[in-house]
Every structure is written in C-alpha cells, then in structure tokens.
Amino acid sequence: MRPIRIEDPQDPRVAAYLDIRERDLAGRQGRFVAEGKVVLEMLLAANRFSAESVLVLENRLAGLFWTLRKAPADLPVYVAASEIMDRIAGFHMHRGILAIGRKGAAQPAEALLDTLPARALIVVLVGIANHDNMGSIFRNAAAFGADAVFLDATCCDPLYRKAIRVSVGAALKVPFASFTETIGFTAALDRLGFGQFALSPRGQTGIRDAKGTERLALYLGTEGEGLPESLLARLRTVRIDMAEGFDSLNVAAASAIALHHFSASRT
Amino acid sequence: MRPIRIEDPQDPRVAAYLDIRERDLAGRQGRFVAEGKVVLEMLLAANRFSAESVLVLENRLAGLFWTLRKAPADLPVYVAASEIMDRIAGFHMHRGILAIGRKGAAQPAEALLDTLPARALIVVLVGIANHDNMGSIFRNAAAFGADAVFLDATCCDPLYRKAIRVSVGAALKVPFASFTETIGFTAALDRLGFGQFALSPRGQTGIRDAKGTERLALYLGTEGEGLPESLLARLRTVRIDMAEGFDSLNVAAASAIALHHFSASRT
Numbered sequence: 001m002r003p004i005r006i007e008d009p010q011d012p013r014v015a016a017y018l019d020i021r022e023r024d025l026a027g028r029q030g031r032f033v034a035e036g037k038v039v040l041e042m043l044l045a046a047n048r049f050s051a052e053s054v055l056v057l058e059n060r061l062a063g064l065f066w067t068l069r070k071a072p073a074d075l076p077v078y079v080a081a082s083e084i085m086d087r088i089a090g091f092h093m094h095r096g097i098l099a100i101g102r103k104g105a106a107q108p109a110e111a112l113l114d115t116l117p118a119r120a121l122i123v124v125l126v127g128i129a130n131h132d133n134m135g136s137i138f139r140n141a142a143a144f145g146a147d148a149v150f151l152d153a154t155c156c157d158p159l160y161r162k163a164i165r166v167s168v169g170a171a172l173k174v175p176f177a178s179f180t181e182t183i184g185f186t187a188a189l190d191r192l193g194f195g196q197f198a199l200s201p202r203g204q205t206g207i208r209d210a211k212g213t214e215r216l217a218l219y220l221g222t223e224g225e226g227l228p229e230s231l232l233a234r235l236r237t238v239r240i241d242m243a244e245g246f247d248s249l250n251v252a253a254a255s256a257i258a259l260h261h262f263s264a265s266r267t
Numbered sequence: 268m269r270p271i272r273i274e275d276p277q278d279p280r281v282a283a284y285l286d287i288r289e290r291d292l293a294g295r296q297g298r299f300v301a302e303g304k305v306v307l308e309m310l311l312a313a314n315r316f317s318a319e320s321v322l323v324l325e326n327r328l329a330g331l332f333w334t335l336r337k338a339p340a341d342l343p344v345y346v347a348a349s350e351i352m353d354r355i356a357g358f359h360m361h362r363g364i365l366a367i368g369r370k371g372a373a374q375p376a377e378a379l380l381d382t383l384p385a386r387a388l389i390v391v392l393v394g395i396a397n398h399d400n401m402g403s404i405f406r407n408a409a410a411f412g413a414d415a416v417f418l419d420a421t422c423c424d425p426l427y428r429k430a431i432r433v434s435v436g437a438a439l440k441v442p443f444a445s446f447t448e449t450i451g452f453t454a455a456l457d458r459l460g461f462g463q464f465a466l467s468p469r470g471q472t473g474i475r476d477a478k479g480t481e482r483l484a485l486y487l488g489t490e491g492e493g494l495p496e497s498l499l500a501r502l503r504t505v506r507i508d509m510a511e512g513f514d515s516l517n518v519a520a521a522s523a524i525a526l527h528h529f530s531a532s533r534t
Contacts, residue, residue, distance in 0.1 A: 132399075140520055145510030168515055208531060240527065243412030248435055253407055253523035256516070260507065260524045264475060 001068055003061060003079040009087035014078055016100045017055050019090040020161065032159040034099040034172070037067060042169025044070050049101045049172055051075055057085050057096030064097065101172070103159060109179040112148055113192060120147045120215050121262060122194070126182060126231070127154045127222040128251065134158050135166025136252030137220065142170035144259035149176040150185065186234055189217050196235045197262070198227050199254050203239030207258060210238045212265035218258055223251050268335055270328060270346040276354035281345055283367045284322050286357040287428065299426040301366040301439070304334060309436025311337050316368045316439055318342055324352050324363030331364065368439070370426060376446040379415055380459060387414045387482050388529060389461070393449060393498070394421045394489040395518065401425050402433025403519030404487065409437035411526035416443040417452065453501055456484050463502045464529070465494050466521050470506030474525060477505045479532035485525055490518050 006014055020033055031052065034043045043051055044067065053076040056064060061079055068077060085093050116122065123141050128134050134156055141149055149158070155178070157163065158171040179185040189196055195213025199220055219235060221227035227235075240249060240257055273281055287300055298319065301310045310318055311334065320343040323331060328346055335344060352360050383389065390408050395401050401423055408416055416425070422445070424430065425438040446452040456463055462480025466487055486502060488494035494502075507516060507524055 136517060136520065139515070139517060143509045143516050143520075241531075242410045243530070248406070249410050249523070250403060250406060253403065253410075253520060256520035256523050257527045263510070264508075 001071065001073065001075070001077055003056075003077045006055070006078045006080040006084060006088070009084055013053075013076070014055055014080075014088055016052065017088050017098055020098075021090055030103045032101050032103060032164065033161040034101055034169070035097065035161060035165050036095050037064065037097055039164055039169040039172070040064075040097055040099050041067050041070075042172050043099055043101055046169075046173045048175065049104060052100040052102055053078060055080065055085070055088070055098045055100075057082055057093065060096040101159075107175070107177045109150055109177040109185060110188070112150070112175055112177040113188065115175075116147055116192075116215075118214070120194075121145065121259075122147055122217050123149045123255070123259070124152075124185070124189075124196075124217050124219045125149065125155050126152045126219060126227055127225070128220065129154065129156050129222065131156055131160050131163040132166050133223075133250070133252045134160075135163040135171065137255045138163070138167035138170040138174055138176075140252065140256045140259050141174050142167075143256075144263040146174060146259060146263075149174055151176060151178045152182050152185075153178065153180055182231060183234070186231065197258075198232055198235040198237050199240065199258055200226055200232055200237045201239055203237035205236065205238050207238045207240050207261050210236070210261070210265070212262045216262055218255075218262060220251055220255055220258075223248075268338065268340065268342070268344055270323075270344045273322075273345045273347045273351060273355075276351055280320075280343070281322055281347075281355050283319065284355050284365055287365075288357055297370045299368050299370060299431065300428040301368055301436075302364065302428060302432050303362050304331065304364055306431055306436040306439070307331075307364055307366050308334050308337075309439050310366055310368055313436075313440045315442065316371060319367040319369055320345060322347065322352070322355070322365045322367075324349055324360065327363040368426075374442070374444045376417055376444040376452060377455070379417070379442055379444040380455065382442070383414055383459075383482075385481070387461075388412065388526075389414055389484050390416045390522070390526070391419075391452070391456075391463075391484050391486045392416065392422050393419045393486060393494055394492070395487065396421065396423050396489065398423055398427050398430040399433050400490075400517070400519045401427075402430040402438065404522045405430070405434035405437040405441055405443075407519065407523045407526050408441050409434075410523075411530040413441060413526060413530075416441055418443060418445045419449050419452075420445060420447055449498060450501070453498070464525075465499055465502040465504050466507065466525055467493055467499055467504045468506055470504035472503070472505050473508050474505045474528050475508075477503070477528070477532070479529045483529055485522075485529060487518055487522055487525075490515075
C-alpha cells in the first residue's frame with residue numbers, strides 16, 4: 001500500500017469526496033461514504049460491499065496501518081493535509097477518515113429471503129425515514145444477531161452517510177433488501193413459516209409474555225403514526241408497557257428492547 | 268393571553284432568543300431553550316421549571332391555542348414572521364415554536380435523594396457527555412417511570428437545547444441533580460438501602476437473570492471506556508448479552524433494555 005498525496009482539492013482522483021454534505025442529499029450514483037476508523041474496518045471486513053478508495057488526513061495515516069493491511073493491495077489510499085481535506089469535503093473533517101464504497105446491484109427481497117437459515121430473526125421496517133433511527137436500528141439488529149433487515153419503499157437509505165455512522169458500520173454488515181408492496185411481502189413471510197410480530201403501543205400482548213418462533217419477523221413502524229391498521233390486523237401485535245402519562249418511546253429504543261427479547265426467547 | 272408582535276430582530280424583549288446555536292455553547296445564565304409543541308407542553312405542565320416567554324411563528328399561533336391556555340396569564344407570547352424569527356434565532360426555524368425557561372437553583376443530590384419514595388428506581392450517569400444520549404436516556408427514564416436521574420460532574424447538561432428536544436421534554440419532567448464525588452454518592456445510596464446495578468459489557472450477571480430490588484440504582488457509563496473499574500468493584504455488574512463479533516450497543520439503547528427490565532422485575 002503506497003499512499004497517494006493529494007495537493008489539489010479539485011484533483012479528479014478525489015472527485016467522489018467533493019462536497020460530501022451536499023452530495024448526500026443528491027445521491028451519489030451507486031456509491032456511499034464510510035466515515036471513521038471503525039466503519040472503515042467494517043467495510044473492509046464485511047465483504048458485502050467493495051471499497052473504491054480511502055481518503056485520510058495525513059496525521060491519521062499511521063493509526064490506520066493495521067486497518068489498511070487488511071485492504072486489497074490495489075485500493076487507492078489518498079492522503080491530504082487538514083486544509084486540503086476540509087476543502088474537498090466542504091466542511092471541517094475532524095475525524096479525518098473517509099472511504100467511498102460501491103453499493104453494487106440491489107438484492108431483491110425475495111432473493112435475500114431465500115438465503116435465510118431455518119432459524120432466522122429478521123426486522124421489517126415500514127416508513128422509517130429518519131437516518132438516526134435507521135442507523136440505530138441496524139446497530140441493534142447486529143448486536144442481537146438479526147439475519148437481515150427488510151425495508152418498505154418509504155424507508156430512507158441505510159447507506160446514507162449518517163445512517164452508516166450511527167450504525168457503527170452495522171449497515172454494511174447486516175444484509176438488507178427493499179420490498180415494494182407490504183401486504184405481498186407479509187404473505188411471502190407467512191408462506192416461509194415466519195411468526196410475524198409488530199410492535200405497537202396498542203399491542204395485544206405485553207412483550208415480556210410474547211413467545212418467539214423459530215423464524216421470526218419483527219415489524220417496526222414510524223414513531224408518529226405507527227404501523228398501518230391494515231397491516232397490524234395481519235400480525236401478532238406486541239406492546240412495550242410504559243409508565244402512565246408517558247407512552248412515548250423512540251423506535252430505535254423499542255427495537256433494542258424487542259430484539260433483546262426475541263433474540264433469547266427463541267433459544 | 269395577548270400575543271405581542273415582534274417586528275425587529277434586535278427587540279430587547281426577544282434578546283434571550285438571539286443566535287440560539289451560538290448561545291447553546293456559551294451557556295445562557297440560568298436559562299434554557301425549549302423547542303417544539305410537545306416540549307412546550309411539557310414545560311408548562313411539569314411545573315418543575317418556570318417559563319419566561321414564548322416565541323412563535325405567526326402561522327403556528329392558532330395551533331397552540333389550547334397549549335397556551337394552560338400557561339400563566341402573564342406569560343409573554345411573542346409572535347414573529349418567518350423572516351424575523353430566522354434572524355432572531357440565527358438559523359432557519361422550521362418548527363417555529365420556542366420558549367425560554369428558567370433553570371432555578373440547582374437541587375443538591377442529597378436533597379433530591381431525600382424526596383424519593385420507599386420504592387424507587389433511579390438512574391446514575393457517569394461521563395455521559397453526548398447530548399443525544401443524554402436526551403434519549405431521559406426519555407427512556409420517563410417511559411419506564413424512573414423517579415430521578417443523578418449525574419456526575421463530567422456529564423453534559425440535560426437542559427441543553429438538543430438534549431431537551433431528543434428527550435421529548437422528559438428532561439423537564441424527570442427530576443435530576445448532580446453529585447460531585449462518585450464514590451461518596453455510592454456510599455450514600457448504600458446507606459439509603461439502594462441495590463446498585465451497573466451495566467457493563469463484562470458484567471457478572473446476564474440482565475435477564477438480574478433480580479431487582481425495591482430501591483434500585485442503575486449506573487450507566489460512557490460507551491467508549493465504560494464505568495471505571497474502581498466503581499464497578501462496588502456495584503452489582505450486569506451485562507446485556509449480544510451476538511458474537513458485535514459487542515457494541517449504544518448507551519441509550521442499553522438504558523432502554525435495562526430500564527424496561529428493572530421497571531418490571533421490581534413489581
């Protein structure tokens with residue numbers, strides 16, 4: 001690995017890093033940005049996505065020696081002084097470690113379902129549009145060994161820079177796929193033998209009493225409106241009991257409690 | 268309640284709202300900023316802090332009619348057009364609802380301890396310096412009926428604007444106090460009959476097997492370093508079991524799981 005020094009913020013070799021914040025919103029043509037050492041290690045280790053290049057602040061390079069040893073020998077590693085790096089990224093990059101990954105072709109939900117083992121825990125997200133929540137849910141999914149995450153068409157992208165960062169790289173590790181039509185997807189899970197549980201403040205069963213199934217799908221909806229009634233009617237609804245007068249739990253916190261519960265209630 | 272129209276961003280009556288982001292960092296002399304309708308309602312309902320004034324975008328005023336009916340009759344309600352409000356706050360205020368609250372005199376930890384009932388669940392925070400985590404922990408504390416939160420001297424301020432917002436107002440509801448010296452505080456809890464549990468990845472007991480006590484203190488430390496060994500040696504340590512190869516859980520997610528567990532294991 002021979003680091004390549006970048007002296008000019010307009011150098012075409014680092015074009016993918018230009019104005020990172022602006023580009024997040026506009027999308028980036030099949031690429032994503034990984035930030036920080038832990039996320040970079042996950043990108044290189046997880047083997048789900050390929051890294052296209054790395055851009056590192058010059059004083060961070062030594063600390064990445066062992067991390068970059070695990071990278072393919074031909075992975076370009078660009079190094080820049082702080083001032084150049086800030087001008088490339090378009091804001092002050094105090095972390096100083098960036099990488100560009102390639103998304104590759106999106107896997108259809110059906111194909112991902114086919115890869116799941118006989119004993120499987122999956123998360124189904126409907127309308128999760130906040131990148132913090134998305135990242136946190138992926139982090140919890142990884143922490144409790146979920147096999148995959150499935151997203152409806154109204155969810156935000158787990159490979160958005162902030163979602164990856166909040167997930168501490170779990171978005172690069174836990175397989176995910178999008179489905180187009182929720183009721184059809186639910187029917188497919190039924191056929192595949194999944195017990196289907198939905199978290200809802202008005203759930204019929206307290207989660208402590210909810211007994212898991214060998215194949216288990218956990219549905220999570222948006223905080224405000226929750227999962228649509230037409231969907232809840234088809235699922236086993238589970239609630240997390242709370243103190244009176246405060247029935248509000250963040251969806252990521254709820255996912256932690258539910259995944260913790262179901263990761264064990266199936267053993 | 269007669270709204271007072273503000274036409275000039277430099278009007279001294281809205282001086283407390285000037286350049287909100289900058290002032291967050293500099294502190295604001297015993298005041299805090301509450302943002303959004305839900306948080307404003309919590310401020311007015313919780314009675315822990317007094318509101319000094321409210322600043323509302325003109326098109327949001329009608330929607331606050333019932334909220335402001337609950338406010339003291341002499342609470343100044345300032346109304347501004349979008350452009351004026353943005354110039355006051357120093358950035359684009361799309362939510363359009365702000366209030367200034369007074370912190371009042373800080374309650375000593377000992378005084379707050381004296382108010383706790385015979386059966387009590389409290390949270391003890393050591394080194395929680397991230398406002399997102401602080402806000403989320405307060406939200407979870409409220410959701411699971413914790414009676415109070417105690418903070419060591421290295422924790423950030425729960426009344427920072429973002430912490431209040433993330434807590435959805437719980438930071439204005441759940442009583443809290445700071446202590447100066449952790450080991451001394453731990454000894455005081457001992458004398459008061461608290462079972463003291465610390466979450467730690469290397470905890471001795473899996474949390475599912477941890478039986479709560481009638482008076483229970485849950486200690487949470489920073490994500491990176493965790494609670495100091497000298498402290499862990501004095502407490503019952505509890506771990507949250509995770510999937511192999513990913514032993515990383517956000518401290519707020521961990522607090523949700525632990526509070527959910529202990530809120531019931533004591534009944």
